[in-house]
Amino acid sequence: GAGVSQSPRYKVAKRGQDVALRCDPISGHVSLFWYQQALGQGPEFLTYFQNEAQLDKSGLPSDRFFAERPEGSVSTLKIQRTQQEDSAVYLCASSYGGRKGYTFGSGTRLTVV
């Protein structure tokens, strides 16, 4: 596709509910990143894939967060047993790799009530 596509655009979840956020990167982009952006803050790194391999998951805040990219293209960020502090915008970015620039999606705004 022409850009990075994220869905859903908005998600309201009840506390304790599981959610899955999808990222469809630009075709051919090897690297894929997930970021979490709290209100009024800059994006914080969550995890990074190179093709299907998850090379860095140091930013995942707890074991309730899980990300996958099984075929090296579409990625899913799953949050189990959502808590109010999980409310944020979740951004996905992709790149060809090798410091060649990063393209961000429009994000998914998650609100946990």
Added chain:
Amino acid sequence: SQELEQSPQSLIVQEGKNLTINCTSSKTLYGLYWYKQKYGEGLIFLMMLQKGGEEKSHEKITAKLDEKKQQSSLHITASQPSHAGIYLCGADIGAQKLVFGQGTRLTINP
């Protein structure tokens, strides 16, 4: 990120005035990216700087990276309402990911 300090956090300027946003790293930068974000939306790429002393311009926006590659500035000339938004600097510090500053919220008053 504490590795990247962005200032000011908030800026209100009158339409037509010039303004500068700064981004300072505690580490040498392999690359510095400037993005603009409308509230609740994704990041729109503005410019990328990689070489010490590099300067790039697009329309009324100019970004510079200092010789030591630890500080960058974004300068807007003759600001317009369309420049309003949140400006973010993102730094490649060699860890295969970008670390971001806290952002600068820019308001343009008519």
